[in-house]
Amino acid sequence: xxxxxxxxxxxxxxxxxxxxxxxxxxxxxxxxxxxxxxxxxxxxxxxxxxxxxxxxxxxxxxxxxxxxxxxxxxxxxxxxxxxxxxxxxxxxxxxxxxxxxxxxxxxxxxxxxxxxxxxxxxxxxxxxxxxxxxxxxxxxxxxxxxxxxxxxxxxxxxxxxxxxxxxxxxxxxxxxxxxxxxxxxxxxxxxxxxxxxxxxxxxxxxxxxxxxxxxxxxxxxxxxxxxxxxxxxxxxxxxxxxxxxxxxxxxxxxxxxxxxxxxxxxxxxxxxxxxxxxxxxxxxxxxxxxxxxxxxxxxxxxxxxxxxxxxxxxxxxxxxxxxxxxxxxxxxxxxxxxxxxxxxxxxxxxxxxxxxxxxxxxxxxxxxxxxxxxxxxxxxxxxxxxxxxxxxxxxxxxxxxxxxxxxxxxxxxxxxxxxxxxxxxxxxxxxxxxxxxxxxxxxxxxxxxxxxxxxxxxxxxxxxxxxxx
Numbered sequence: 001x002x003x004x005x006x007x008x009x010x011x012x013x014x015x016x017x018x019x020x021x022x023x024x025x026x027x028x029x030x031x032x033x034x035x036x037x038x039x040x041x042x043x044x045x046x047x048x049x050x051x052x053x054x055x056x057x058x059x060x061x062x063x064x065x066x067x068x069x070x071x072x073x074x075x076x077x078x079x080x081x082x083x084x085x086x087x088x089x090x091x092x093x094x095x096x097x098x099x100x101x102x103x104x105x106x107x108x109x110x111x112x113x114x115x116x117x118x119x120x121x122x123x124x125x126x127x128x129x130x131x132x133x134x135x136x137x138x139x140x141x142x143x144x145x146x147x148x149x150x151x152x153x154x155x156x157x158x159x160x161x162x163x164x165x166x167x168x169x170x171x172x173x174x175x176x177x178x179x180x181x182x183x184x185x186x187x188x189x190x191x192x193x194x195x196x197x198x199x200x201x202x203x204x205x206x207x208x209x210x211x212x213x214x215x216x217x218x219x220x221x222x223x224x225x226x227x228x229x230x231x232x233x234x235x236x237x238x239x240x241x242x243x244x245x246x247x248x249x250x251x252x253x254x255x256x257x258x259x260x261x262x263x264x265x266x267x268x269x270x271x272x273x274x275x276x277x278x279x280x281x282x283x284x285x286x287x288x289x290x291x292x293x294x295x296x297x298x299x300x301x302x303x304x305x306x307x308x309x310x311x312x313x314x315x316x317x318x319x320x321x322x323x324x325x326x327x328x329x330x331x332x333x334x335x336x337x338x339x340x341x342x343x344x345x346x347x348x349x350x351x352x353x354x355x356x357x358x359x360x361x362x363x364x365x366x367x368x369x370x371x372x373x374x375x376x377x378x379x380x381x382x383x384x385x386x387x388x389x390x391x392x393x394x395x396x397x398x399x400x401x402x403x404x405x406x407x408x409x410x411x412x413x414x415x416x417x418x419x420x421x422x423x424x425x426x427x428x429x430x431x432x433x434x435x436x437x438x439x440x441x442x443x444x445x446x447x448x449x450x451x452x453x454x455x456x457x458x459x460x461x462x463x464x465x466x467x468x469x
Contacts, residue, residue: 004132006125007437009314010111012100015052018108023056027063027096029131030112033124034069034093036131039115042070042144044095044151046083048190048252051215052108053077053098060096060110065144066137069093074151077190077213079253080111081347085155088117088343099190099252102223105216117343118323119316156198159350162341163202163357166282175357177204182356183246183259185232187222188214191253195352199247204356207235207243222251224335226265229257233264245359249348255335256348258355262365268335269294269380269447271355274367275337276329278358280304285328285340288321290314291419292382292432292445293333299375312419314437319344333380333445376428381454382445383462384436387469392435395442396420398468399433407431408456429453431461442469 003017004026011026012018034043043064047057054077061071072090074082083095094114100107112120112128120128137143164175182204186192192211200206209232210218220228229248236246236259246259258266273296276287280300286307289297298308309325311317315336322330322344331337336346339354358364372378387395399421405412407425416422420434420443429448436443442465446457 004129006129009101009119009438010097010109012103012107012109012438014106015108020056020059023059023110024063024135025132026110026128027060028067028133028135029128030094030096031064031067031069032131032133033112033128035067036127039093040069041093042072042090043093044072044083044086046074046078046080046095046097048080048099049077049188049213049215050100050105050108056098056108056110057096060098061146063135063137064096065146066135068138068142068144070144071146072149072151073146075148078151079190079194079249079349081254081343081345081349082151082155082194084113084117084343084345084347085158086151087113087115089154089158097252101252101254102221102250104221113345117345118319119345121316121320152194155349156201158342159198159353160202162339162350163353165341166279166339166354166357175202175353177202177356177360180356180360181205181207181242181244183207183209183232183235183243184211184352185209185224185229185246185248186211187224187228187248187251188212188217189222189249189251189253191249191349195247195249195253195349198349198353199356202353202356209235217251224248224250224255224257229259229265233259237261237264245356245364247352247355249352250335253348254346256337256351256355257335258364260364263368266364266368267380268333269296269378270368272329272331272333272337273297273300273371274364275354275358276300277367277371278361279328279339280306283328286325288318288325288327288330290318290332291416291422291434292443293331294378294380294447295428295430296371296375296378300371303375310416310418313434315346377449378447379449379451379454380445380447381451381458382443383458384439384441384443385462385465385469387435387440387442389440391469392442395465395468396435399465402464402468404464407460408453429457431457433461433465
């Protein structure tokens, strides 16, 4: 049992630890949690494209049905947001999703998604951990059913409807991407045949890259970072290319990366800012962002008379704040976003459609140039420092006594302790130090008005933290 621990986004481990026996223990804990919460009926079990995921999902389905729940599985591996959407659209008791997201192929994982489709909060995952136990199945006659169903179609219909309302409010028109050519990189993950099909159904011409299932993800990690998207970037930025925009999803398609002709892989902070700006052209509402996400969002919101709510890192906190404040848009600099009117879970499939519609209204490069001219230049960066998990709390406690009066010559105006320590500087820049929730590392983030200033902030942040580790 001590090998099973739910972190920021479920339990993930290498396959020597992530075994069928332990997955079944998690399944029993989920069943007991649902029973204790009075949630009966049907549960979904989804899974990503990894070699072992389908088998683990079938084991979870067996345990859940063995506890009296009817279970639905997708027809094939599916994006996490498709499973989350099914919970709400079908009124399910909850779901389990077998995925290690962007981790390398030697990993797998499982997350529990509650009945509202939003990420599980700590009180839920802690209750599941407390209930870890060997499976205790009902007699055969009392067990639930297991059925495979199409979950993609309902999600696609909802995505087209929602983005259509954003793109053409009040007209009832569907989003129209006719004339737009999008290069889509599935990174061999579960977005293949889902995100690209959604874009095509809205009228876009789609050029496909890595849209075949490969359980090794081509020998790397399905992480849509710049170093993993070189082929997509080359296709989009080639002056002779006929591609207007590039889109990529991570392994379970809950996150997005966008590639533009002039900027290549677009910083997720700029993607957030551009999409929020587009949404505010046709709607109103506050934004939710994490402490590590750009203040450019705040400047755009202020110009429209809107508020911004800051949360700790982790989409569960974004989702919670979106519900509390009826936010129009929410997300984080790691590429996870969702939209009001949709399930409160990050959705890289929906975001691909919104990205294409945003680009069709005004190309990303032109919109970003305009926003930076109007609201000021921004640059952002981060570094990771090795730090054992059992040292993180101690380092942060010591850091509290070492907060400098100034950083890179600018006085510290305020210290935000929502998640680690965020030093707001009088010149408008900031430096953030926080513990990773998924790795034995501390993260150091910075934002300023130039790449050089960001580099200087990160160097000073490293010098501040490393002696304490």
